[in-house]
Amino acid sequence: MEDNGYKVVMVVFFTEREVARFVTREQAEWRAKELNDWAQRNPRGYVQYLVRPIAKPGRDE
Numbered sequence: 001m002e003d004n005g006y007k008v009v010m011v012v013f014f015t016e017r018e019v020a021r022f023v024t025r026e027q028a029e030w031r032a033k034e035l036n037d038w039a040q041r042n043p044r045g046y047v048q049y050l051v052r053p054i055a056k057p058g059r060d061e
Contacts (some may be wrong), residue, residue: 004054011048025051029043 006028008019015048022028028051035049 006051
């Protein structure tokens with residue numbers, strides 16, 4: 001089973017936590033923008049939502 005797509009991660013200082021996974025980058029960026037807008041309206045420390053590609057598992061050669 002291979003994971004393809006993008007994930008939205010929450011970044012707080014030096015910590016990252018996965019929030020959601022999406023098939024397309026456009027979907028992930030839309031959700032990250034929505035979450036960033038929400039975080040600005042309801043501040044609870046420094047939180048930023050970023051889009052990252054899902055890492056493909058390394059091949060054993």
